[in-house]
Amino acid sequence: MLIQANTIRQSKSWGACLGRSSTIGWCMVALLVTLAGAAHANQQSSESAAPVRLFGQTLFIVRTGLADVTPEARAAAIEKRLRRLVESNPTLLSNLAIEDHEETSYVLTREEVLFVVTEQEARVAGIPRRTLAQEWAEQIQRTVQAMVPPTTENQSQLSVQVRDLLWAGVATAFLFFLAVAARIGFPLLYEFLHAWRGTRIRPLSIGGVELISADHLVDVLLYFSRFLRIVLSVGALYFYFHVILNLFPQTREFEDRFFVSLAIPFESIRAVHANWTSLLAGVFLTAVATGLFLAILRLFRSLFPQLIERVSQWGRVTTYCLKIQQVELLSGTQIAEGAVGTLRILRVVAYTSVTYLYVTSILGFFPATQQLSIELLGYLIEPLKLIGMTFVSSLPDFIAIAIIVLVTKYIIKLIHLFFTGIERGAITFQGFHREWAAPTYKIVRFFALVFAAVAIVPYIPGSHSEAFKGISVFLGVLVSLGAAGSFSNIVAGIVLTYMRPFSVGDRVKIAETTGDITQKTLLVTRIRTNKNVDVTIPNSLVLSSHIINFSSSATNPPPLILHTSVTIGYDVPWRKVHELLLAAAKRTTGILDTPEPFVLQTSLNDFYVTYEINGYTKHPNQMASTYAELHQHIQDLFNEAGVEIMSPHYLQIRDGNKTTIPDDYLPKDYQAPGIRIWPLRSLHPRSESTSPDGTAK
DSSP states (O other), X not given: OHHHHHHHXXXXXXXXXXXXXXXXXHHHHHHHHHHHHHHTHHHHHTXXXXXXXXXXXXXXXXXXXXTTBOHHHHHHHHHHHHHHHXXXXXXXXXXXXXXXXXXXXXXXXXXXXXEEEEHHHHHHHTSOHHHHHHHHHHHHHHHHHHHSOHHHHHHHHHHHHHHHHHHHHHHHHHHHHHHHHHHHHHXXXXXXXXXXXXXXXXXXEETTEEEEOHHHHHHHHHHHHHHHHHHHHHHHHHHHXXXXXXXXXXXXXXXXXXXXXXXXXXXXXXXXHHXXXXXXXXXXXXXXXXXXXXXXXXXXXXXXXXXXXXXXHHHHHOOOOEEETTEEEEOHHHHHHHHHHHHHHHHHHHHHHXXXXXXXXXXXXXXXXXXXXXXXXHHHHHXXXXXXXXXXXXHHHHHHHHHHHHHHHHHHHHHHHHHHHHHHTSSOBTTBOGGGHHHXXXXXXXXXXXXXXXXXXXXXXXXXXXXXXXXXXXXXXXXXXXXXXXXXXXXXXXXXXXHOOOOTTOEEEETTEEEEEEEEOSSEEEEXXXXXXXXXXXXXXXXXXXXXXXSTTTSSSSOEEXXXXXXXXXXXXXXXXXXXXXXXXXXXXXSOSSSOOEEEEEEEOSSEEEEEEEEXXXXXXXXHXXXXXHHHHHHHHHHHTTOOOSOOOOOSOOOTTSOOSOGGGSOTTOOOOOOOOGGGGGTOTTSOOBOTTSOXX
């Protein structure tokens, strides 16, 4: 029974948190007691009854247990409680109340629960539960009135009256102290607030922009202080009269009627009386919350207009703009307009949130509306709670993702160190070239990142949902359809990397483009031509075209051979032509002396012979200038030797005596001979005779 009594007292204290003796609290206790009693009903029915005695006289008999408490323990606990009350304040037993719930009835004094009467006990007694509780309460009252000595009762009443008078004096003194403190303290507080304006209370600013001036802050604090003074005064008077009227039996009934009329209707007047402290606290907290709510609204009314005005002014005068390198993304005016729109949205959200929290808090201060407050808070808290629980439940996944990222990071660092050693030549493998190190590192790093992403995906919150899978499939289809050409270029780039058809800086010819390789990636190859034109060729086109590398043999013997051709008539001795071409090659800067240049007669045509001069060079990137210099030397030497560079297959009649050699190479007194037509005598014997020098007369 002692355990049962402690349980009831604890339930009573818990109910006080939601509202002492409120219907919700007592229903929860009654429900727990009923369920526990029903679980052990069969066991309790077989137990023996236990009488409750006071001063040797039996008051009533307890025939059933309660939860795990036996009838004997219940009877002992009730007896102990009755003896304590008789010894300390027997007047409490002269006025017992009964409070009914679904399965139990409580017998109460003004201060605590005396005992509980269950439905099972009423069935055993064969009478209604409330009737049984009334009989037991009346039996206790009769026994106490008959057995308590009148002197003891009078002495007890006298001591109670003296105690009440002392408490009344203390309450009056405390009220007087509060009045004096408020009359002195609040004016001082007002003076301090005025004195602190601009000194201790400074404007609220962010980044040099003043949000709230000191005057506005002082006005808000003064407003809240005056409101707080009124609330404290009303609360002190309410508490004082409530305590004073409740101390004396003569005014207690008036106190009950007066304060109950101010309270929200509850299940019964007794429940309201039991919840007077909750009502008092609720009224006080409501007043404080209202003052705070009004102060916050006043703060918002001064804060947001100032912010909007200051941001607008900043947007009109600022030269700041958001840009990436030289590309302006947003001007200062656009940034200010966006900030003003954001502030307006925040103002609506702030007003709505504060009002919602204020209403919810007010409803939560009173037991009758606590359930509604809990439901309203649930609408706000449940989403946040769900997000928080999801975050907490996802912490192991986040830790796993962090571990995978950390391990991948260091693996990539090790791979980078390994391939850097290969590129520097510190690590060598037969058949693996040093220039393969960088592209191979990129490929290995890519696959390492892919494996890390595959390992991370299962730990991403929501990755197992159908929506995530659908989006993954959709993105995969988009990538496969849109990146087919890119993938073909990447594959071609990988093949070209390990084929080694060229390196950066090589002079190459790809399709119809000739130039130096400036960059090669997995997607494209870039070439700079002789005219400094950069040409970007996709790797798939490079792989499908023929590639001519002029630089691959420049560093390996034999070097690259540059060649050019001239056509000379049959009347010039070929040895003379060879001599002139070799001399021109040796004069050219880019042509090597060793191996020596050589001449090839590539064809014997109808009217002329084709001579090809070949020279070795180690500078394929200077092919254009080398060819130009070689051609210049060929022209000079042939002109100096009097050899005409032409293909003489013309048939028209011309002054063939005048050579096509430039005048600078001819003697100064040179005169072109006349046209020689004397061979035509054989065809015209009667023609005019010729002069001795062969010219026609």
